[in-house]
Amino acid sequence: MRWMLALLLMLPLLAQAAAVGEFDRQFDDPQMAQRYSDLTNQLRCPKCQNNNVADSNAQIAQDIRARVYDLMVEGQSDDDIVDYMIDRYGRFVTYKPPLTAGTLVIYAVAPLSVLIGIFWFVAYVRQRQSAQVEPLAANEKQAFYRLLEER
Structure with missing residues (x-):
């Protein structure tokens, strides 16, 4: 009986963990996986404002991760991907704004x-x-x- 109660209490945590890992793409090339990780870590979530896209559960962060993956598959460079995100979400999306x-x-x-x-x-x-x-x-x-x- 206690294990069933513990399982019921842990169910929301398991669901959240599944949602976070929802868009974790697998890469054949370890360099591409590292590049994806670097890009999603340097982009800020527009909704959370204090989390990067890699750590955020927000729907917009999931969309940004999906778009980063798609742009990488298309062959875009890191700078092109960051510029795309700046054009779409503004300079706030980067942790290192340019000196203006x-x-x-x-x-x-x-x-x-x-x-x-x-x-x-x-x-x-x-x-x-x-x-x-x-x-x-x-x-x-x-x-x-x-x-x-x-x-």
């Missing part, structure tokens, strides 16, 4: 912000150190003590 004006701005904003913050902090500290408090004159001290006594 937009990405350069993104990469430059953080270090520039830190540098501006450091310069501001140094200027603030220097200004505080240079601001000397002059001692009160005798008549100012008397006025100050008078105000204290009135309270």
